[in-house]
Amino acid sequence: MANYGYVLDVSAFQPNACYYNFWNSAKALGVRGGIVKLSEGTGWTNGYGAGQIAAIKGTGLKVSGYHFSRFRGNSYQAVSEANLAILCAQRMGLPKGSPLVLDYEERLGYSAANTQAAIAFLKCVKAAGYVPVFYSYSGMKNLWDCDAIFNATGAMTWIAAYPLGSAPATAPLMSYFPGISNHICAWQHTDNFAGWHVDGSIDLTGVFTTMVEVKKNEGGNLDGFSFNGNKLTVSGWFASDKAKGKDNHFVIITDEQGHELGRQKVDLSARPDVAKALPDIPGGGQSGFSASFDYTTAMSGKKLRVYFRYTDDLAGNGNATDFTSVIALDKSAAYIDGKSVTTNGKFVVNGWFASDLAIGKKYRYLILYDVANKKELQRVKVDSIKRDDVAKANANVYGAGQAGFSAAFDYNANLVGRKLQIIARYSDDAGGEGKYVDYWFDPFAGPTMFTLDGKTEQTFVAHDISVSRQQDGTLLVNAK
Structure with a gap:
């Protein structure tokens, strides 16, 4: 087993790794490469990443990157996380041809699904021009198949196992080498290299230490x-x-x-x-x-x-x-800001709905739908309302700036407690049919009627009125 030198991996917990003196001190101890955490999950990125990469390159060491995964056995999310890692690699200055590692540490899921998700991630890395590498702990070997990963993507495994626990270590105890596969390229043998409280590995194949000049043109x-x-x-x-x-x-x-x-x-x-x-x-x-x-x-x-x-x-x-x-250009976004019942028997709904598919559909409707009976109860034509807040938050959805709506449906005691649903619609037909695009909001129980508190007086004009006493002693008033 060849020894190509030591490798340190750093993240946002090591801001001092942005400085040359950190890496020059590491070089004096036999360190020949640095691996920088670029991203995690679908949103976290390392604010020190670009500086750490620049410092590693500036001191003449080979630089690599890694992504801490959260996708478990979900291949679709794995691709999304790979896209984030690749974007960070490009923006933070990781040269093409450098190793880009999938860090897989969640002790959850099943081997088959976890392995396929890892393969999906690493195939994206390879297609983007980086060298795929798989990382995990030796104690998690039942949660993935590193041989299958290698066969599908060419990704070697960087394995972690700490025979000395968190005690300071520089040279590894090779008698404890975790030889769980024929495709191990490096061994992370300590999380306290030289007493620095930094993860340290020994490179066994040169993947993290052999310099290859790759100029990005x-x-x-x-x-x-x-x-x-x-x-x-x-x-x-x-x-x-x-x-x-x-x-x-x-x-x-x-x-x-x-x-x-x-x-x-x-x-x-x-x-x-x-x-x-x-x-x-x-x-x-x-x-x-x-x-x-x-x-x-x-x-x-x-x-x-x-x-x-x-x-x-x-x-x-x-x-x-x-x-x-x-x-x-196929996105839709919507939200109901509020629902209320008024004193004059109206059910008022306020919110917004924007859709890339709404182009050419100038008529807007809100529909009150009976979920249990699967039928439309009422339809109200609405005007567009300016919503600067929606436009700011959803600039990449067509019509967000005029997405607001407000509708008032006729409401009575027969609708209280029934499972109802609001449908927002854009249509090219004045009656709301023709070609249209809908957004179905989550079902809800019809709210109670407006109730006076026994102290407040409410005066209104009606063409017809009926009064009936309820079981709880209150009066139900229907007015038209």
Whole structure:
């Protein structure tokens, strides 16, 4: 078993790992590589990650990254977490060709599902140009199959086992080596390397310590998209060593079949963040793109390809270099802010509903639905209400800025306690039929009628009135 040197892995708990002197001191003890925690689950990212990666590279050590998983045996979530890890790797400056580790530590689930989820994650890592590696504890070997993971993805296993517990350690006790597989590349043998309270490993194959110079010459990212009225805006960045001599810049949108839906010539904007994170890419500091297009029914409900293009042609064709990303315009979002029964027998519902599929559907309705009998009870036409708060929180959903609604349904004692449901609808038909898109809110029990407290007087005008005494002694008043 070859010894390629020691490796330290650090996270946000080691902010001092952003400094050269930390890694220079480690080098003096035989450390030849550093592994930085980039992300965790679907949302956490390491605020020190970019600085730690830069410090490792600056002291001449090989740098790697790792993601702490929370997906257990869920392959769909595994892909989402992989996308976050890859995005962090790119933005924090982890060079392509570096190891990107899946850290799998949750002692839950079943081997088959956990293994398939790990494979889904590591395949994404490999496709993004990083070296996939799998990490876990030797005591969890019944929760995954590292041989199956290796066969499916080529990912070696970085195994953890601490024969000395948390006592300070530098050299490992090789007689305790956890040889649970033929595909182990490194052994994390201590969580207190040299008394520093930092995880330490010995590299057995060179995966974390053998330097390979990989220069990144091209990169891009679709940072996001948003709606402003009937305008769809996409923005991001793209830089490439192949852009030289291609002084025309375009953003192009097509459907999945390649049918063009929009093209716009744009100017480049400053992106100092790109230049800082990816200094090897020429032109990264002036690589930003942004373009707005009319949102149409031809885009609604579809996945669209967004092209960021450099070309030598004034019309956007010719000799071109492209970066491509995909956006899905099939989202809906909604919320009921409140429900109440009024003194005049009305059931009032306030809330909002926005949908990418609402384009071309100018008529809005709220429907009161009887869940048990599966039938519509009432339908109320409503006007759109401006909702700046919704637009701010859901900028990537069409119509969010005018998503508000308020409707008043006729309400009586027959509806109290019944299982009801509210349906919000956009339609191209004045009566609310035709082509439409619905949002079905969660069912609820019909609320009690408005009740006076025995002290308050309520005066109103009605065309007809009936009064009946209830079992609890209160009076039920129906007024029209």
